[in-house]
Amino acid sequence: MFRSIEEWIEDAADAGVTLPEAVLRREARNTDVDPDAIRARVARALDVMREAIAEGVSSAERSPTGMTGGRARTLLANGPRLMGEELTSMLARAIATLEVNARMGLIVAAPTAGAAGVVPGVLMTLAESRGWSSEQLVDGMLVGGGVGAVIAVRASIAGAGGGCQAETGSAAAMAAAAVTHLEGGSPEQVSQAIALTLQGMLGLICDPVAGLVEMPCAYRNASAAVHAVAAAEMALAGLDFPIPPDEVIDVMGQVGRTMDVRFRETALGGLAATPTGQRIAEAAGMPELVELQRRGRTQGERSARLGPS
Amino acid sequence: MVGLFDILGPTMVGPSSSHTAGACRLGFVARAIAGGQPERALIELHGSFAMTGEGHGTKRAIIGGLLGFRPDDPRLRESLEQAAETGLEYEFGQADLGDEAHPNSARIHLWRGETHTRIQGCSVGGGRIRVEEIDDFPVEFTGSLPTVIVQADDVPGTIAEISGLCAEQGLNVATMRVDRTSRGGYALMTIEVDGRIPAELESELGEKPWAHRVRVLRQLG
Numbered sequence: 001m002f003r004s005i006e007e008w009i010e011d012a013a014d015a016g017v018t019l020p021e022a023v024l025r026r027e028a029r030n031t032d033v034d035p036d037a038i039r040a041r042v043a044r045a046l047d048v049m050r051e052a053i054a055e056g057v058s059s060a061e062r063s064p065t066g067m068t069g070g071r072a073r074t075l076l077a078n079g080p081r082l083m084g085e086e087l088t089s090m091l092a093r094a095i096a097t098l099e100v101n102a103r104m105g106l107i108v109a110a111p112t113a114g115a116a117g118v119v120p121g122v123l124m125t126l127a128e129s130r131g132w133s134s135e136q137l138v139d140g141m142l143v144g145g146g147v148g149a150v151i152a153v154r155a156s157i158a159g160a161g162g163g164c165q166a167e168t169g170s171a172a173a174m175a176a177a178a179v180t181h182l183e184g185g186s187p188e189q190v191s192q193a194i195a196l197t198l199q200g201m202l203g204l205i206c207d208p209v210a211g212l213v214e215m216p217c218a219y220r221n222a223s224a225a226v227h228a229v230a231a232a233e234m235a236l237a238g239l240d241f242p243i244p245p246d247e248v249i250d251v252m253g254q255v256g257r258t259m260d261v262r263f264r265e266t267a268l269g270g271l272a273a274t275p276t277g278q279r280i281a282e283a284a285g286m287p288e289l290v291e292l293q294r295r296g297r298t299q300g301e302r303s304a305r306l307g308p309s
Numbered sequence: 310m311v312g313l314f315d316i317l318g319p320t321m322v323g324p325s326s327s328h329t330a331g332a333c334r335l336g337f338v339a340r341a342i343a344g345g346q347p348e349r350a351l352i353e354l355h356g357s358f359a360m361t362g363e364g365h366g367t368k369r370a371i372i373g374g375l376l377g378f379r380p381d382d383p384r385l386r387e388s389l390e391q392a393a394e395t396g397l398e399y400e401f402g403q404a405d406l407g408d409e410a411h412p413n414s415a416r417i418h419l420w421r422g423e424t425h426t427r428i429q430g431c432s433v434g435g436g437r438i439r440v441e442e443i444d445d446f447p448v449e450f451t452g453s454l455p456t457v458i459v460q461a462d463d464v465p466g467t468i469a470e471i472s473g474l475c476a477e478q479g480l481n482v483a484t485m486r487v488d489r490t491s492r493g494g495y496a497l498m499t500i501e502v503d504g505r506i507p508a509e510l511e512s513e514l515g516e517k518p519w520a521h522r523v524r525v526l527r528q529l530g
Binding site: 141 | 311312313315316317318319321322324325326357359360361363365366369381383385434435436496507
C-alpha cells in the first residue's frame, strides 16, 4: 500500500482517480486480485460489522469474565440525554462491537480486534442519516484501509507497539478519513481529518485490565468514535492543522516506541495495575499477572512484548 | 508489506487477533503439518499465551485450529466440546521456551497414527503467525503463502529437482529454506510459492527416492 498520505494523494491526482480508487488499484496490483473481488471482500467485512452491531445492541450476554456485556443496550435504553440520538447510537454501537468481541463473537479487526468498534460505529451510524449506499461504504472502508496501512508502515497499529493511540487512534483516523471523503471532502480535507484526529489521541496508553480486550477498550472505542466525527466535522468546515498528517503519524510512532512498556498492552501499568485492576485480574484467575504487576518495572521490561493485540 | 486486509481484517472470532485468531492459525497449520487431524495433542503454552490465554480463549482457538476451523469459524467457541466428539484427546501444559522466544509462543505435539510431530510457532500480532520449528529442524514461514514441506535425505541435487518440479507446474518460488540435522543426514526444506499448489506436485515429490515426507500447506486465507 502507500507509504505516506502525501504519496497516496499524489498518486490519486496523477492517475485522475479518487482516494478509494487509488487504494483499490494499488491493492489489485500488489495481490493480483481482481478489483471487483476486493470490493466484494470489503462488502463482506461490512456485513460482519453490521451483524456484530445488531447482536451487540440487543443482547445483554456477559463475557466469560463478566467485565463487559449489556452496556450498549443499557445506554440505548437510558439515553440519549445530552448527545442526541445519532451520537448516542454511535457510542452504543462501538461498545456493542467490543462486547461481542469479548464473548468470542465474530468481528472484523479494523485495524485490530481491540479497536474493532470505531469504524463500524461511525460508518454504520452516519450511513443512516447521510443515506450512504453500500457501494459508498465500501469506498469509505477503502479510504480507511489506506490510512491504516500508512500508519502501520510509519508507526504502529498494535497496542504492544505503540499503546492505545496505535489502536483506537488509528481506527479513529481511519473513520474520520472515510467520513470526510464520503461527505464530499477533498483529498486535502481527508488529510486534515487524519491529522486532526491523531493530534488529539497522541500518547494514549494501552492498559487492559487483566490483560483482556474488554476494559477500558470498550469505552475507548466509544470515545474514539465520537472524536473521529469531531475531527471530520472540523476538516469539512475547512479547519486546518499546521502539521501534515505524515508528520503527526511519525510523532505517534516516536511516542509509541519510547512509551514505557507497562503502557503497551502488557497489563503491567495504568488502569490494569491499580488495586482494583489487580483484584479483577485475580478474580479472573491470573495470579501470575498480578505477581508481575506487584513486582513492577524490572519484570515489566522483560515482558515488553507480552499482551494481546 | 501491509495489505488492505491486514488493516480491514481479519474477520475473526474475538477477542484478540494475537491470542485468538493467531492461536487458531497456529493450530490450523500444525494440523496441516501433521497431515490431518491428530488423535492426540499436547500443547505447551509460553509467556503471555500461558498467562492471559484463558481469558482470550487461546486454548479453544488452538484446539479449533487443530480441528480444521479457521479464525472466523463460530465453532471455535465450542471447540473443546467438538474435540471430545471427534475423538481428539488433548492436554495443555506450560513451557518456558526461553527469553528469546516470542511471548505468544506455543509448542504443539501431535500424534497421528504412527507419527509424532512437534511444531513450535508464535503469534506475532494482527492474527499473523510464524512457524519456527518442526521436529528438530528450525524453520521460518508464515502460512500466508502456500507452502511445501519436504523432509528428505541430505544428498546433492534435491534442491534443483524440487525447484525444477515447481517450474514445471508453473509455480513461482517466493522463499526456500533448507535445514539439516547433520551432514549426510536428513534435511528439511520449506518452500513458499505464489499460487495454488497442484496435487501433482505433492505426488511427484512423494515418489522421489530421497523424499521421506511431503506435506502441503494451503493458504490460511
